Amino acid sequence: MTTELSSARYAVDDLAQAMDLCFEKGWTDGLPVVPPTEARVRAMLEAAELAPDKEVAFITNRQVAVTAEKIAVNAVMAGCKPEYLPVVVAAVEGLGDPRWGYHGPATSTGGAAVLVIVNGPLSRSLDFNSGDNLFGPGWRANATVGRAVRLVMRNVIGTLPGALDRGTLGHPGKYSYVIAENEADSPWTPLHVERGFRPEQSAVTVMAAESPHQFYNQLSSTAAGILTTLCDDMRISGNVMGQPNYVVVIAGEHMKTIAADGWSKADIRKFVFEHTQNSAAHLKRTGRMPGAVKPEDETALRPVVASPEDILVVAAGGRAGSFSAYIPGWASRRTSEAVTKLIHERRS
Amino acid sequence: MARLEILDPTVEARKQPLTYVPRPDSLKGKRIGLVENTKYNSDRLLLKIGEILKEEYGAAETRMWRKHNAGVPAHAEILEEAKRGVDVVVAGIGD
Secondary structure (H helix, E strand, O other): OOOOOOOOOOEOHHHHHHHHHHHOOOOOOOOOOOOOOOHHHHHHHHHOOOOOOOEEEEHHOOOOOEEEHHHHHHHHHOOHHHHHHHHHHHHHHHHHHHOOEEEEEEEOOOOOOOEEEEEHHHHHHHHOOOOOOOOOOOOHHHHHHHHHHHHHHHOOOOOOOOOOOOOOOOHHHHHEEEOOOOOOOOOOOOOOHHOOOOOOOOOOEEEOOOOOOOEEEOOOOOOHHHHHHHHHHHHOOOOOEEOEEEEEEEEHHHHHHHHHOOOOOOHHHHHHHHHHHHHHHHHHOOOOOOOOOHHHHHOOOEEEOOHHHHHHHHHHHHOOOOOOEEEEEOOOOOOOOOOEOOOOOOOO | OOOOOEEEEOOOOOOOOOOOOOOOOOOOOOOEEEEEEEOOHOOOOHHHHHHHHHHHHHOEEEEEOOOOOOOOOOOOHHHHHEEEEEEEEEOOOOO
């Protein structure tokens, strides 16, 4: 096992100068970073029992190998605790998966961020937030793991905003975009178990994603009632011509109402798939689909995803409030799909 | 003496050997390959370019391939057929 660190080194007088140097070198996301000293980087790698030269991902179009050492350096800069590194590593593995298709979502004018959904026992022991203020600030694990992923994209893979990241608008999730599923309160099968892992395993799901869209229904006391509001909002969102994935985040009050009706995640997916379809005529009239409206377009329906399985349902968010959210994926079918990777707590 | 040393978080992309095929002196009689990226109107744009290359530059023929999607390189089948069947390739995007 190689233990030498191969990164170039820069000498500075103190912490303030180190932070300034990181700004000057263009290594930050615009916020100050924790200076990546050898001791901190080594602590990261040791916590995950990873050799520095371990190749975690290879980004084909950039011909860049992403090593554990470089992930650790960027995770230090992002403010991660050493024990978070396996989560960052699993997320980066996901970005390197051909099904995620790095080039498209990383560079596109569509401005996708990397949504990271953490499941399993590690999400709780590392204190990832799955509750109040789900997408907001305040939790070190959520804030720094997502930031580390973005710093790896920037510093290792070269996805620089304005150069190889050409997002027209982007969104705040590009700083960090990490949530956990509230498995403790959820009546449903956790996302990672639906995607092939065991409940006692921990996993991350990465999806190229737009920002979260919140919807509100304080009136309905049925699953169908709440999801009707969701579908009315979601029907016209993202690339309505057909996307790879959506995430639907069901928060506490809605979760209880939907579960009380006996609905499973599969029931939710089926309902949402069926009630978010648009007529070709509507898509043409609203400038989303090319061509003149033909009579048959009025009854020709297009779903927003290829199948109900492409809608990822996650139980998360605060216990109070009649709000839930949906998150459109990026681009179109066959371009980038959500990928779930096992988190290895220890490996060599 | 410096009190602190920090590690560089960046890497250089691996160097790739790139060899350019010599540009033809003329397009007269040449077979033109058109590779469209699936974006709206990219096929129309390339067909128009193909027509211009035939009418104004004397190209012999055009042939078009469609990539799997805009975010990936042209797939192996396109590359193999292009190697065998055309002299010049024009790739372009729509939107």
